[in-house]
Amino acid sequence: MAILQTYDMAVGFGQGSKRTTLLKGLNLKLEQGSLVALLGRNGAGKSTLIRAITCDNAPIEGSVEIDGNPASDITKHQLSRLVALVATERIMGGAFTISELVALGRQPHTGFLGRLSKHDKEVVSQCLEAVGISHKAQQHVASLSDGERQKAMIAKALAQETPIIVLDEPTAFLDVASRIETMQLLHKLAHEQNKAVLLSSHDISQSLLLADELWVITSDHEVVTGTTEQVVMSGAMDRVFGDTSIFFNGNLCDYEAQLPTVATVRINCDDNNLARCMTNALLRNGIAVDETSDIIIKVDDVNHITLPDGKIASSVKEVVKYFNK
Amino acid sequence: MTNLSSHRFTIVTVVLAFLLLALMVACLLYGSVDIEPNVIFSILMGNDSGNEALNTIVLESRVPMILTAILAGAALSVSGLLLQTTFNNPLAGPSILGVSTGAGLGVAIVMLAMGGTIGSMSGDSIGGYLATLVAAVIGAAVVLVILMVFASIVKSSTMLLIMGILVSYLASSVISLLNSVATEQGLQSYVYWGFGNFTGVSLDQMPIFAIVIVLSLVSAMLMIKPLNALLLGTRYAQNLGVNTHRTRNLLLLITGVLTAVVTAFCGPIGFLGLVVPHIARLALNTSDHSRLMPVTMLTGAVTALLCTLISVSSPHGIIPINAITPIIGVPIIIYIIINRRKINYFN
Structure with a gap:
């Protein structure tokens, strides 16, 4: 009762x-x-x-x-x-x-x-x-x-x-x-x-x-x-x-801001923690992350990111610059 | 209570009791007239010294003065403690919040508006000083009601202090206006009263003075449990089953009576009510009223006796009590304000 x-x-x-x-x-x-x-x-x-x-x-x-x-x-x-x-x-x-x-x-x-x-x-x-x-x-x-x-x-x-x-x-x-x-x-x-x-x-x-x-x-x-x-x-x-x-x-059990995005990408990364960090970093810079996207970036390290055109970006800033072009 | 803090309480109490006794003896022995200690002792024992003047000085001047100082000191200090807890404001006190001035206004109305004789506390007519007493209680109560209403509207404790000071100014200004229409005799007795002194209670008046104060102090002691709960704030206190509304009203009533009675007989005495509870808290390092209350009473009595001793020590007549209390009180308040982040009971 x-x-x-x-x-x-x-x-x-x-x-x-x-x-x-x-x-x-x-x-x-x-x-x-x-x-x-x-x-x-x-x-x-x-x-x-x-x-x-x-x-x-x-x-x-x-x-x-x-x-x-x-x-x-x-x-x-x-x-x-x-x-x-x-x-x-x-x-x-x-x-x-x-x-x-x-x-x-x-x-x-x-x-x-x-x-x-x-x-x-x-x-x-x-x-x-x-x-x-x-x-x-x-x-x-x-x-x-x-x-x-x-x-x-x-x-x-x-x-x-x-x-x-x-x-x-x-x-x-x-x-x-x-x-x-x-x-x-x-x-x-x-x-x-x-x-x-x-x-x-x-x-x-x-x-x-x-x-x-x-x-x-x-x-x-x-x-x-x-x-x-x-x-x-x-x-x-x-x-x-x-x-x-x-x-x-629901994944984070918390609220998030819905930000305007310029592109949607898929992250190819072995390390879950690194992937989550990169997702956040891209999101706050206007790049959404979705498993179904055809645009793939490969992340080996925060300083070593392979862009869709095969070039290497050494920071998130350069990734953002690439997509804003 | 732990062993350590109960130890501290015992030491503080014993030291204060010793000081109280020593100061009582000192106040008996010293005064404007030199009297041999053995003569004083024999007069106190009930033997006639053969000198009518000496008998009068000891029994009708020094003894009532000592009793008055003890009772008034304890009363004002407890009044300050109750106000500080009730208003959740460590800098509250009967004089700073204008309660004393309110009582003073009541006294002034009787003394000045009704002529000098009826209001004079030293007068023979019982009706006279009872009228003054009642007027003082009403004056103090009016100020307390104003403060209570204000405290329920504005939560800031600084604003409450300012409100108290404003009420004080207002009451003082009414008193000044009354002064301008008063008789010379009324004015004189009022001005003398305003200096503050512990010599105003005659042996005939002592029973009333003592009974009212002792009853109020006992009532205050009975409020220890809700007082401790109030330190947690109204919401917690209510949740602990305290009827906060009734408790606050009772506490303010006790405060009002204590302040009014002392103010009517001894004048508006500043700083004791504000400072003494802090001395007690610093000495005991506790917020617990079951220990604070008795130590506040004792400290108040000791401080008032010390002021009395200083006031009679001048060869050129009696120094007003209100010339002494700030000298003791102000440095302590400044110390507390400067060190408030380090003092436990502030945080």
């Missing part, structure tokens, strides 16, 4: 006559033990949808049901034990130790004064362990890298011991290595700890690689849901940007 479900939900912003509906007719389901990536262009309504799911903002229409109860019947306190949040906001508590920061995640479970029981402390150290920053437990938050900070915030969310974890662009400020690591961590947590993990992201390739399910917001305000394979095969990825100069490349 889905831990979170929306019924004919519409979300948007503003009030009264200034109200703008971004998405409507949403019947979404979040299951435990799966990682769901919410994708869409800027302004499509990712954050607005996230805020409705975390019950920060009430939906314009329809309803949200968490653990079988309508959101309107759930108190703030109960909610803090159902949905844990990781946001992009920078926090002010730089002089908390990591362990103290993660312990804040126990607040929904502690008493009026927030004193930690032995059990609370155990949970905190387990959560530090689970995200792999136990060795930094006593360091201050300010001394962490962005990636470690995000891990600490994920550990905080784990410490809340909620069935649902929602992350609003958790990889936005991270470098590639931390992005991959964070996504893998979330994937692992969803499966090993049976959490329903929902994250919004701009990182298409990592999401397609690691998410079990996708919620894709298309440019015509539809939310296409399903397993990652289903959504990609449905062609929904092509409808994210209502823009013809950008297209989804």
Whole structure:
């Protein structure tokens, strides 16, 4: 059974006559033990949808049901034990130790004064362990890298011991290595700890690689849901940007620019990596690459390219010059 | 709390407690009138020294002054700590945000507009100083409400500080306008009040002063859990089950009462509220309010006593407290601003 479900939900912003509906007719389901990536262009309504799911903002229409109860019947306190949040906001508590920061995640479970029981402390150290920053437990938050900070915030969310974890662009400020690591961590947590993990992201390739399910917001305000394979095969990825100069490349699992081309060639090359590099280099210079083309260039090295007329070009520049003649 | 940081907390607390005691003794012994230490001690023990003047100086001047400084120091400092966390702004404080000036405006209205006698805090009539007290609370509350509304519209913390300064200017200008229509006696007591001093609370008024401050400080201590959550920002705090709206209102109410009571009795005292929480954070190297709060109180009391000691050390009469607090406060603020990238709690 889905831990979170929306019924004919519409979300948007503003009030009264200034109200703008971004998405409507949403019947979404979040299951435990799966990682769901919410994708869409800027302004499509990712954050607005996230805020409705975390019950920060009430939906314009329809309803949200968490653990079988309508959101309107759930108190703030109960909610803090159902949905844990990781946001992009920078926090002010730089002089908390990591362990103290993660312990804040126990607040929904502690008493009026927030004193930690032995059990609370155990949970905190387990959560530090689970995200792999136990060795930094006593360091201050300010001394962490962005990636470690995000891990600490994920550990905080784990410490809340909620069935649902929602992350609003958790990889936005991270470098590639931390992005991959964070996504893998979330994937692992969803499966090993049976959490329903929902994250919004701009990182298409990592999401397609690691998410079990996708919620894709298309440019015509539809939310296409399903397993990652289903959504990609449905062609929904092509409808994210209502823009013809950008297209989804299924091989690369990412978007590419559609550039004007002067010629279409076939690359004859034994090295796959080299072939891919050359394809990119030619493409950005206005030469498309297609397996069916009759115009063949043979690539032995980036500095040794045999042109269709048998001459040798010593750089991509010379190849481009040849085709622009 | 780890062993290391709990160790640090213990050391800081013990040092502060020792300083507090030493400064209390020093403030008892030193003053414009030289009194033998053994005479002071015997008066404190309840023995009559036989000299009515000495009895009065010790029991009705020095003792209330010490108590006032301790309570006012702790109150303003906690007020600053609460404001800094509530507004997510490390440079917030009751004086810089105009809360003190707001309270001052309330005081001015009672003191100046209603004539000198009714408003004078040293007056005998309980109604008089209660009127001033209530006016101060209302003045502080009005400024806090303005700041809260502004903070919800404009998110920038720099803009909030500027807003506080603007509100201060506005209140000061109204006070100046009131000055121009005030009686001479009213003006005099107002000007004296404006210097800031810890000698304004008489023994009769002490219970009210002490009870209001102690209750507010206890309320602040009860807010430690949501205060820590608020450091993560509103969204995280809400997600941790904190009713942020109610919590903010409660925190501002406590801040308003603490600032207003101190301002009504002691004048608008600058810098303590802004600086002391930073001293506490630097000393403890933590953001955790469960340790920051008690150390902020102690540091506030110690700093206020130090100012008091300096203020009575001149042979030519009492130096206004507001002439001393900037000398202690400004260098610390400059140090913090220059080093903010290296200071943990800023990052």
